[in-house]
Amino acid sequence: MLKTKLKQEKTNRDVLLEEENAFASAARIKYYDIVLDHGRGAVVTDIEGNNYIDLLASASSTNTGHAHPRVVQAIQEQAAKMIQYTPAYFANSQAARLAPRLAELAPISGPVEMVWGNSGSDANDAIIKFARAYTGRQYIISFTGAYHGSTYGSMSLSGVSLNMTRKMGPMLPGVVKVSFPSPWERLTNESDEAFVERMFHQFMLPFETYLPVDEVAAILIEPIQGDGGIVKTPPAYMQKVYEFAKANGILFAVDEVNQGMGRTGKWWSIQHFGIEPDLMSVGKSLASGMPLSAMIGRKEILESLGAPANVYTTAGNPITTAAANATLDVIQNEHLLERSQRLGKKAAQFFKLEQQKYPFVGDVRMYGLDGGIDIVDPATGKGDTEATTKLMYRIFELGAIIISLRGSILRFQPPLVITEKELDQAFAMIDQAFAELAAGKLAAPANAEELGW
Numbered sequence: 001m002l003k004t005k006l007k008q009e010k011t012n013r014d015v016l017l018e019e020e021n022a023f024a025s026a027a028r029i030k031y032y033d034i035v036l037d038h039g040r041g042a043v044v045t046d047i048e049g050n051n052y053i054d055l056l057a058s059a060s061s062t063n064t065g066h067a068h069p070r071v072v073q074a075i076q077e078q079a080a081k082m083i084q085y086t087p088a089y090f091a092n093s094q095a096a097r098l099a100p101r102l103a104e105l106a107p108i109s110g111p112v113e114m115v116w117g118n119s120g121s122d123a124n125d126a127i128i129k130f131a132r133a134y135t136g137r138q139y140i141i142s143f144t145g146a147y148h149g150s151t152y153g154s155m156s157l158s159g160v161s162l163n164m165t166r167k168m169g170p171m172l173p174g175v176v177k178v179s180f181p182s183p184w185e186r187l188t189n190e191s192d193e194a195f196v197e198r199m200f201h202q203f204m205l206p207f208e209t210y211l212p213v214d215e216v217a218a219i220l221i222e223p224i225q226g227d228g229g230i231v232k233t234p235p236a237y238m239q240k241v242y243e244f245a246k247a248n249g250i251l252f253a254v255d256e257v258n259q260g261m262g263r264t265g266k267w268w269s270i271q272h273f274g275i276e277p278d279l280m281s282v283g284k285s286l287a288s289g290m291p292l293s294a295m296i297g298r299k300e301i302l303e304s305l306g307a308p309a310n311v312y313t314t315a316g317n318p319i320t321t322a323a324a325n326a327t328l329d330v331i332q333n334e335h336l337l338e339r340s341q342r343l344g345k346k347a348a349q350f351f352k353l354e355q356q357k358y359p360f361v362g363d364v365r366m367y368g369l370d371g372g373i374d375i376v377d378p379a380t381g382k383g384d385t386e387a388t389t390k391l392m393y394r395i396f397e398l399g400a401i402i403i404s405l406r407g408s409i410l411r412f413q414p415p416l417v418i419t420e421k422e423l424d425q426a427f428a429m430i431d432q433a434f435a436e437l438a439a440g441k442l443a444a445p446a447n448a449e450e451l452g453w
Contacts, residue, residue, distance in 0.1 A: 012048055026163075030450050031403050032396050039066030042418035044401065053400040053426045057415045060226065060258050060370075061284035064330045065417035071288045074326035075319055082318045087116060088311035094321035101328055102294055107268050108276050111299035116316030118291045120257030120283030121149025124220070126295035126310050127279050128153050128172075131218035131251045134304040138173075139211065141219040141250075143180040145228030148220070148255055148281075157220060160227050161453055176211055178203050180225060181237050183363060184383075196236045203241065218251040218279070223269040226258030227453070229409045230365055230372030235273055242275050251301065253279040257293070261285035262331050262416055265341035265368030272367070288327045292320035336416040340368035343423060347371060347412065350427050358434050360387055371412035372405065383408030389451055390442040391433050398429040404452045 015035045034046040042065055044054050057063060064071060078094060087095055095116070103112040117123040128140055142148065144159040155164045156172035159180075165171060179185060181199035190198075207213045219241060224232045245252040254277045259269035261284070270277055278301060283293035292315070314320075331337065348366035351373055355361040362374030362381070375388040385407035392410060395402050405411050414423070436442050445451070 010047065012046055015047060029453060030447075031452065032393075032401070041065040041068075042415045042422050051399065052396070053414070053418075053422050053429075055395075055400050055402040055412055055414045055426055057285075057413050058289055059284065060263055060413045061289040063261050063263055063285035063336065063416045064288045064327055065415040068288060068326075068330055068417070070330050071323050071326045074322045075290070078319050078322035084314060084317045084319070086313045087316040088308065088313060092316075092318045092321070094318045094325060095316040098316075098321045098325050098328075101325070102282070102296060105267055105328075106280065106296045107271050108278070108280075108296070108298060112296060113299045113302040114294045114296040115302065115310045116312065117283070117293035117295065117310075118312055118315045119149065120255070120281055120293050121151040121154040122312065122315070123257065123281035123283055123293035123295045124148040124157060124255060125151055125153035127218065127220060127253045127281055128157075129310060130295070130297065130301050130305060131253065131279065133309075134301040135217040135249065135251060137215050137217040139216040140175050141206075141216060142175060142177055143221055143225075144177055145180040145182055145225050145231075146220075146222055146255070147225075147227035147258070149257075176206055178206065180228065181234055182225070182229065182231050192234065192236070196234050196240070199234075199237055200240045204244075213248045213250070216248070216250050218253045219245050220253040220255060222255045222259065223273060224259045224264060224367055224370070227405055229374075229406050230367070230370060230411065230413075232272070232365065232367060238273050238275070251278040253277055253281075253297075255281050257281055257283040259367075259370065261327070262336045262340055263368060263370050263413070265337055265344055265370075267337065269367070286327065287320045287324040288330075290320040290323040292316065292324055331416075334417070340370070340416050343416075343418070343420070344368035344370065346420075346423065350430075351412075354431065354434055358438055360384065360437065361434070366412075369412075369414055369416055369418070373410040373412060375408050375410060385452075386444055386448070387437060389448045390444050391437055393445050393448075393451075394433040394436060394442050395429050398432060400426050400429050402430075407452060 012033055012035045036044050037047045038045050042054050043051050045051050106112050115126055142157040146158050147160045148154040148157040153172050156175045158164055159177050179202050186195050254270045256268050260282050279297035281295050286292050344366055351364040359378035362376035365372045375384050377384045388404050388408045392402050392404055403411050
């Protein structure tokens with residue numbers, strides 16, 4: 001692992017022990033004992049000077065990389081002019097420029113409008129607000145395995161962790177969850193067509209037994225689930241759900257917070273399906289990790305509410321929107337969509353070769369630079385959480401940051417600006433960890449049971 005000299009007397013552990021006395025455990029999913037100090041491109045450095053290739057991109061919120069010069073310049077220049085004046089009362093020049101740019105990029109025909117938020121969570125809350133207002137209906141359909149955020153509305157929509165509901169009920173009423181057609185739901189030797197038919201039958205059960213279809217406002221789905229395992233909705237299933245929504249006056253909404261902004265090789269993951277949403281939530285990499293989100297949708301829907309139904313003191317402020325304008329410039333000028341496609345193919349080829357070499361590498365899903373790699377018990381084919389924890393921790397020791405999803409999936413989401421040399425270095429680390437696991441050389445860290453979702 002490369003090391004950078006820093007004037008830092010305290011170790012990672014020292015700082016974490018100090019923080020522990022003032023920081024609640026509910027606010028961080030535990031993985032590694034590091035305190036990050038700075039980053040550039042696809043490399044981050046902790047306070048001890050240890051450098052890591054970032055294969056997480058800050059949970060897909062830094063698609064343009066860390067401290068991109070163009071984004072940094074935009075933030076600095078705007079900070080010298082005006083840091084904050086609440087968009088709840090007055091427009092600012094950066095937000096006023098950004099709004100029409102986002103409306104134009106949205107994969108929605110006809111007049112489009114948007115509202116600001118501070119995070120993906122409140123962008124998804126906005127979907128609930130406007131869907132209910134426009135339709136006059138109360139129910140929202142979401143899916144198991146989904147992660148939509150941590151506000152009461154967005155966590156009520158989520159279905160990825162029991163700790164997002166434990167001890168905090170009741171959740172927001174009117175939310176109905178249906179089973180997501182993930183590959184782990186598939187029966188042995190079940191054909192694609194049979195799988196889609198069976199899962200769509202499960203989708204329809206609530207409407208046939210207890211849920212009046214004419215009281216459903218919206219269906220919200222991640223076209224490619226993020227924290228659920230980086231897994232694409234079967235296109236035939238998506239089409240059936242979409243057609244059902246359209247036939248019954250239900251709004252079709254998509255969450256693009258994790259998978260948007262070029263992550264999958266297109267601006268939006270829904271563009272892999274050839275259908276248009278009515279509403280969509282955007283966040284994370286919208287402003288290269290600055291706290292900004294947006295909910296974008298058909299104008300007639302967004303005009304169904306009046307102020308102050310969706311205003312926040314800082315949402316859409318001058319600095320975050322300046323960062324977002326620069327982010328759009330970087331993605332376009334540096335051709336990051338094409339880069340995600342090209343390097344994603346390289347990553348897919350690497351993991352497919354690893355799959356052939358190591359029987360514990362299960363399904364490999366790669367959509368641009370956006371992948372989920374299942375780690376399984378070769379004897380049963382089931383996910384192997386212990387092996388996954390050993391692998392991710394060893395990869396971290398070798399000099400790359402990677403985490404797990406669902407306990408037994410490696411999450412591969414490097415910044416889209418990662419160099420091919422850095423990608424090759426990361427592949428070498430991953431292959432070494434795989435080889436050591438195959439040789440029985442890896443031990444789980446002492447706190448293995450604490451790590452991950």
